[in-house]
Amino acid sequence: MKVLRPALQLGLISAALMALSITSHREIWAERTVLLVMVWFAGGFFGALVATGGLTLLARLGWRRIAGWLRPVAFLPGFLLAGGLAFLIQNRIRAGGYELNPDQPVFSLVFTSARILAVFLFSVPQHLLPWMAPAMVVAGYALLPGPGKGSIG
DSSP: THHHHHHHHHHHHHHHHHHHHHHHOOOOOOOHHHHHHHHHHHHHHHHHHHHHHHHHHHHTTOHHHHHHHHHGHHHHHHHHHHHHHHHHHHHHHTTTTTOOOSSSHHHHHHHHHHHHHHHHHHHHHHHHHHTTHHHHHHHHHHHSSOOOTTOOO
């Protein structure tokens, strides 16, 4: 459980960076911006768990060097995956669920979810660039536990 503390820290750092970005852009604090900070927290928290799990898996497969090389950047892809899922969940909660096509419910569910995830991935670069992504990479490298002995990370 040595990953829960860094995950909580990375969640808080991610949320704080988003709050700083919102403030620096002089956006009005409304329900949308608060939800965005919450998505950033969830993305940071669960992204740290995803990144640590991926690095641990690589180390256990005998690829400790690769895990060490990937450690500096592992948090950002984990954040994008977890943040996208957090955005999807909060979007569906706010919408009251899914309106599925009764003839093809699975097809409808998959493509509606893919569309919502695409909105997240399309809009996230405007928040992450130019300064937030490097700050998150540094925070992830500083806080994520290393893959263990024999790695270069």
